[in-house]
Amino acid sequence: MERKIKVVQYGTGKMSVYTMRYIYEKGAEIVGAIDINPAVIGKDIGEIMGCENKGIKVQNVNQTETLLLDTKPDIVIVMTMSLLADVEDILLLCAKLGINAITTCEEAFYPINSNPCLTKKIDELAKKNGCTITGSGYQDIFWGQLISSLAGSTQSIKKIKGSSSYNVEDYGLALAKAHGAGLTLEEFDRKIASADRISDEQRKEVIISGNYLPSYMWNVNGWLCAKLGLTVKSQTQKTIPQVYKKDIVSATLGTTVKAGDATGMSAVVTTETEEGIVLESECIGKVYGPEEFDKNEWTIEGEPNTTLIINRPNTVELTCASVVNRIPDVLNAKPGYVPTEEFGELKFKIKSLNEYVN
Numbered sequence: 001m002e003r004k005i006k007v008v009q010y011g012t013g014k015m016s017v018y019t020m021r022y023i024y025e026k027g028a029e030i031v032g033a034i035d036i037n038p039a040v041i042g043k044d045i046g047e048i049m050g051c052e053n054k055g056i057k058v059q060n061v062n063q064t065e066t067l068l069l070d071t072k073p074d075i076v077i078v079m080t081m082s083l084l085a086d087v088e089d090i091l092l093l094c095a096k097l098g099i100n101a102i103t104t105c106e107e108a109f110y111p112i113n114s115n116p117c118l119t120k121k122i123d124e125l126a127k128k129n130g131c132t133i134t135g136s137g138y139q140d141i142f143w144g145q146l147i148s149s150l151a152g153s154t155q156s157i158k159k160i161k162g163s164s165s166y167n168v169e170d171y172g173l174a175l176a177k178a179h180g181a182g183l184t185l186e187e188f189d190r191k192i193a194s195a196d197r198i199s200d201e202q203r204k205e206v207i208i209s210g211n212y213l214p215s216y217m218w219n220v221n222g223w224l225c226a227k228l229g230l231t232v233k234s235q236t237q238k239t240i241p242q243v244y245k246k247d248i249v250s251a252t253l254g255t256t257v258k259a260g261d262a263t264g265m266s267a268v269v270t271t272e273t274e275e276g277i278v279l280e281s282e283c284i285g286k287v288y289g290p291e292e293f294d295k296n297e298w299t300i301e302g303e304p305n306t307t308l309i310i311n312r313p314n315t316v317e318l319t320c321a322s323v324v325n326r327i328p329d330v331l332n333a334k335p336g337y338v339p340t341e342e343f344g345e346l347k348f349k350i351k352s353l354n355e356y357v358n
Helices: 016-025 045-049 061-071 084-097 116-129 138-152 173-178 185-191 200-209 216-228 315-332
Strands: 006-010 029-035 058-060 075-078 100-103 132-135 156-167 232-243 248-250 255-257 262-273 278-286 295-303 306-311
Touching: 006 016, 006 061, 016 029, 016 045, 016 075, 016 315, 029 061, 058 061, 061 084, 075 084, 075 315, 084 100, 084 116, 084 132, 100 315, 116 132, 116 200, 132 315, 138 156, 138 216, 138 295, 138 306, 138 315, 156 216, 185 232, 185 262, 200 232, 216 232, 216 262, 216 278
Parallel strands: 006 029, 006 075, 029 058, 075 100, 100 132, 156 278
Antiparallel strands: 156 295, 232 262, 248 255, 262 278, 295 306
């Protein structure tokens, strides 16, 4: 592509500060920005980024379709909520208008195993109008590609075990609430943990209905199985509240989480496959105490055993850089809802993004 890639930023919260800067630094341009928050609507995105004005003011979400029709972007970056149903409207709108989209919505990483009906709906509309919809972010590399690459150097595998922790303070209010941060243990059990105390048949019914609440690793395990050619036999998840010994002030929640209340949750997803390989992955999202930090640890048990540990990854920046580096892959992909496990390796882009577009 000879011209600059045109991008619309949908959601201008904490993480968009990085994606918008990275877009400019990678030789693309932002032609529009959209948000629901009255505090940022009307602001120049330069003010949000902490730099000079860019001549692009944040528009109200009710102006989305008009903005997309006027600006004709090559791609929309959606950075708002964590569930596919929460970003349904914007993804369907992009699919209807034939505009590519990439989202940090965690379920969107591999939504076919948690909300197949909505995934199919978006897929069919995107195929009809010749655009690609996908989900990416931190998990694309650190819960996906790194693990599949390690598997490629392994003779035989019995089990893949993973754990990743992150501070919900870094991702905004919606994510913190989704993790049960600030709830009493009784409230956590009633509102979050109880959803997984169901039979396999009940879970299948909830998934088909589109009302399932997957933890992040639910979709990661599906992505890994697809990437490694494994056939899922069964999959379960369990959520466990996290607590801290002292009161913790949460700027994101705007309150103090009392000692003994839930600072967040651990979600463990166990997948059994027809090939005999078991995947057991855990994500821990919570309001951190002063001594806690992000950690990513994966072990492949087999011949040989291998453990990968990454301490203090800059999860927010890595998420945003992954999304921006994926943009050419999205523009080059086949139409439809295409998970990144079909895109191939996520590579560093040293040149302007448009130079990687066929």
